[in-house]
């Protein structure tokens with residue numbers, strides 16, 4: 001039997017006794033798993049494979065837990081400051097369970113459309129069933145009530161960088177400067193738009209779905225908060241979800257008609273679909289069998305075909321070299337924080353250095369599979385130079401049989417602003433995307449195109 005919200009409740013008490021309590025207990029528990037145990041939120045907040053407590057909640061409560069957690073992470077700095085302003089004395093050290101209960105309450109009071117009284121009462125009730133927090137019930141009540149009274153002043157973001165974990169801010173200030181790091185931090189506070197890559201006719205799909213067609217062909221629907229599977233064109237396989245920036249690296253190959261193409265870190269297959277539609281005879285490779293299963297399902301829905309191989313790239317020995325290779329390498333994903341605000345709390349600088357070494361190794365493996373004269377695009381969704389520009393600089397310094405093949409503005413209509421002086425692609429979340437207002441924003445991406453001499 002799956003553990004329900006009662007799994008977090010002591011004997012003799014049922015979370016079901018109090019509507020909404022189960023959702024708050026699960027939210028506090030999962031916030032702890034993310035912040036203290038550095039577990040990825042995606043894995044926990046999955047209706048099928050997620051945390052048992054989350055899976056056991058009603059669909060509506062699952063939506064609430066998701067909203068609470070994403071908001072609590074997005075505004076973690078602001079919430080910390082607001083709570084500090086309402087506390088008479090600092091929280092006791094090691095009172096992590098108490099802190100999560102307060103953050104769950106504060107996220108609702110400051111940023112979500114939940115009656116303040118319910119948020120306060122349920123935080124007090126959540127403390128009542130947690131042996132470590134019981135004795136703080138009175139304090140929680142007083143602090144959250146004060147927060148509710150003063151929320152108009154306390155919820156504004158005091159400094160652009162206050163919601164960005166310090167380690168990440170340091171990593172971004174160095175390459176981008178303080179002003180751009182601040183702009184990135186502010187962009188992280190708004191959820192990303194829903195972007196679709198379409199098999200054909202972006203203008204018609206934009207009109208049909210009520211979105212806009214970007215110059216790159218992406219259809220942007222702005223904020224969307226429902227199951228994408230219900231949208232026209234999903235069941236018929238006319239489009240797939242893909243951020244506008246994530247769709248750019250595969251475009252750097254242009255027409256692939258008649259070419260042997262390898263997508264070497266392929267799953268779940270957004271870029272594989274693009275390579276097939278560009279005319280390539282595509283081999284999609286990935287080390288992860290579960291993710292490859294998703295790639296196959298995605299291609300089947302889109303009625304697209306590729307050869308699929310599940311293996312470690314290091315062990316792959318194809319019959320012949322490839323004319324074009326995409327290496328969309330695993331990375332820290334700091335470019336996707338608008339969608340995944342947990343990344344700032346589950347990753348750190350040491351992990352970035354580790355991933356940079358993995359990327360360098362995978363790039364070496366990809367290079368041995370490319371035919372002379374062939375092109376290789378290296379990409380990933382990190383904002384960090386160590387995982388992007390530095391990997392390519394080190395590779396080119398060592399491999400004199402490869403040169404950079406700079407991308408020109410004409411190749412990426414509407415995205416000239418994202419090209420570096422060396423001809424690489426570099427997007428960051430504060431960039432315009434659709435050009436203006438809330439429709440703006442892009443995931444952070446890096447891509448470099450190389451040519452084998």
Ligand SMILES: C[S@@+](CC[C@H](N)C(=O)[O-])C[C@H]1O[C@@H](n2cnc3c(N)ncnc32)[C@H](O)[C@@H]1O
Pocket residue numbers: 264265266267268269270271272285286287288291311312313314328329330331362
């Ligand atoms: C960023 S994801 C790829 C996303 C994909 N290109 C897309 O657009 O849908 C990176 C992928 O690299 C795969 N991977 C990591 N290490 C690998 C290795 N040594 N060999 C092959 N694939 C690997 C992971 O399983 C993961 O699916």
